[in-house]
Amino acid sequence: MLSKIAKTTALVALTTCALNAADFNAQAEKDRLALIKYFEAKFENPEKNRNTFFPYSTDDELKNNIISGIKHKEFSIGNYAFSKNGKASYDEIKEFPPTEEWVEAGEELYGKKFANGKSFANCFPDPVKAATNHPYFDDKKKEVVTLTVAINQCLTSNGEKKWKTSKGKMANLQAYFVQSAQDEEKMVDVKIESKAASEAYERGKEYYYSQKGYLKLSCATCHVQGAAQRVRNESLSQLLGHTSHFPVYRLKWAAKDANNNGLGTLERRMAGCVKDQGQNPPKADSKEMRELLYFMSYMSNGMPIDGPDIRK
Numbered sequence: 001m002l003s004k005i006a007k008t009t010a011l012v013a014l015t016t017c018a019l020n021a022a023d024f025n026a027q028a029e030k031d032r033l034a035l036i037k038y039f040e041a042k043f044e045n046p047e048k049n050r051n052t053f054f055p056y057s058t059d060d061e062l063k064n065n066i067i068s069g070i071k072h073k074e075f076s077i078g079n080y081a082f083s084k085n086g087k088a089s090y091d092e093i094k095e096f097p098p099t100e101e102w103v104e105a106g107e108e109l110y111g112k113k114f115a116n117g118k119s120f121a122n123c124f125p126d127p128v129k130a131a132t133n134h135p136y137f138d139d140k141k142k143e144v145v146t147l148t149v150a151i152n153q154c155l156t157s158n159g160e161k162k163w164k165t166s167k168g169k170m171a172n173l174q175a176y177f178v179q180s181a182q183d184e185e186k187m188v189d190v191k192i193e194s195k196a197a198s199e200a201y202e203r204g205k206e207y208y209y210s211q212k213g214y215l216k217l218s219c220a221t222c223h224v225q226g227a228a229q230r231v232r233n234e235s236l237s238q239l240l241g242h243t244s245h246f247p248v249y250r251l252k253w254a255a256k257d258a259n260n261n262g263l264g265t266l267e268r269r270m271a272g273c274v275k276d277q278g279q280n281p282p283k284a285d286s287k288e289m290r291e292l293l294y295f296m297s298y299m300s301n302g303m304p305i306d307g308p309d310i311r312k
């Protein structure tokens with residue numbers, strides 16, 4: 001009897017799956033909503049939630065610095081979202097954003113002709129859509145296409161050399177696309193529309209939650225469970241909204257650059273964190289990196305595209 005019930009349930013589950021194509025994102029949607037709930041609950045009342053979430057924070061931090069009652073979209077500005085002091089200095093820098101110059105440089109690259117007379121406009125006729133349509137899952141090639149990968153594919157298909165994926169022209173052109181989307185108040189809207197796409201999402205998620213290195217850290221250790229805790233002089237930001245503001249201008253990167261160009265891509269930031277975990281980061285165009293980025297971007301669905309942004 002029991003096994004009959006189990007069989008029928010399994011069958012019903014199977015047919016529902018096959019009939020309803022929109023369900024390919026069902027698990028991802030469940031994950032996303034759970035994540036929003038988790039962070040909203042965590043920050044609802046940090047002082048009261050101390051034992052569950054903030055065991056190492058001082059009374060002073062909990063009372064005077066960590067912001068309470070943060071709602072979904074407000075998480076989009078990284079660790080500035082929950083820190084009163086951080087947010088004050090962030091607002092100050094944003095009055096004269098140092099990113100404008102690089103957005104203009106990106107616009108220039110967009111208009112520049114390749115040797116064959118074509119330009120990026122042939123690959124990306126609408127700069128806004130270039131930002132909103134990536135990353136996506138290409139069902140013919142069975143792979144995730146990130147904006148970085150798409151830009152390099154555009155270059156090579158026009159007989160040009162690939163660009164470096166971490167900074168420089170790559171970051172500038174992306175800044176122009178993302179700023180165009182921000183100007184039109186677009187939201188992150190990553191789609192999962194096939195079984196293969198949902199499998200790519202699951203692999204990205206697995207990477208995110210896998211413990212690595214001798215410290216056995218996963219991305220989630222720091223950016224889910226650890227969000228708002230301090231590591232050295234930084235507070236850990238939350239996964240929610242992690243991808244919506246890239247490329248990012250970092251003071252740390254600017255200090256290292258001869259032209260003071262501190263703008264870097266999402267892949268550059270992710271690779272930095274993998275290195276900090278004591279691992280060799282996957283290449284920007286590798287399957288691992290693309291799928292990890294796909295998972296993270298889906299988690300930011302429904303949040304404003306607010307890049308290029310600034311960070312410490």
Ligand code: HEC
Nearest residue numbers: 078079217218219222231234235236237242269270273274
């Ligand atoms: C040991 C803790 C730690 C681990 C593990 C870790 N990170 Fe980070 N990460 C940081 C710190 C510190 C920063 C800088 C402060 C911040 O924004 O959180 C950061 C920043 C980031 C940012 C930029 C956030 C923003 O708002 O601009 C991204 C994206 C990111 N990490 C992704 C990852 C990914 C992906 C992994 C796993 C491969 C990972 N991190 C693992 C500590 C960690």
